[in-house]
Amino acid sequence: MSASTLLNRLDGVKQTGKDRWIARCPAHRDKRPSLAIRELDGRTLAHCFAGCETSSVLAAVGLDLNDLFPERQGGYSGQKERKPFYASDILRCVAFEALLVSIAALNVARGVELPEEDRKRLLIAASRLQGAVEACDE
Numbered sequence: 001m002s003a004s005t006l007l008n009r010l011d012g013v014k015q016t017g018k019d020r021w022i023a024r025c026p027a028h029r030d031k032r033p034s035l036a037i038r039e040l041d042g043r044t045l046a047h048c049f050a051g052c053e054t055s056s057v058l059a060a061v062g063l064d065l066n067d068l069f070p071e072r073q074g075g076y077s078g079q080k081e082r083k084p085f086y087a088s089d090i091l092r093c094v095a096f097e098a099l100l101v102s103i104a105a106l107n108v109a110r111g112v113e114l115p116e117e118d119r120k121r122l123l124i125a126a127s128r129l130q131g132a133v134e135a136c137d138e
């Protein structure tokens, strides 16, 4: 499957380079792009940096993992691509998390006590940023 089959089903698609894009993830309420997409050797790779499984992302737009790897006999092998995404794209996908942390920090500095919900959201931000670091290291 070429990336266009997936891209046509996504919102907020932005091309970030040759054969690479970011888009809003269809598997969670994504206001800003968290999904990185890459076309590589006739395959399409997708990763949600908010933590959705790729199978969930595809299911949300009516596709499955076998659609991404049509040329392989037996379909998806589960083999991982080493560093499939550019660090710059990963950074774009988690940039909002840094903004969120900075807003929380400003509020704390002003003496505002963060509600429980915000504190939980900060932990999510930390885990997404950690996930982004790990994706760069893979």
Ligand SMILES: [Zn+2]
Binding pocket: 025, 026, 027, 028, 030, 034, 048, 049, 050, 051, 052
């Ligand atoms: Zn997602």
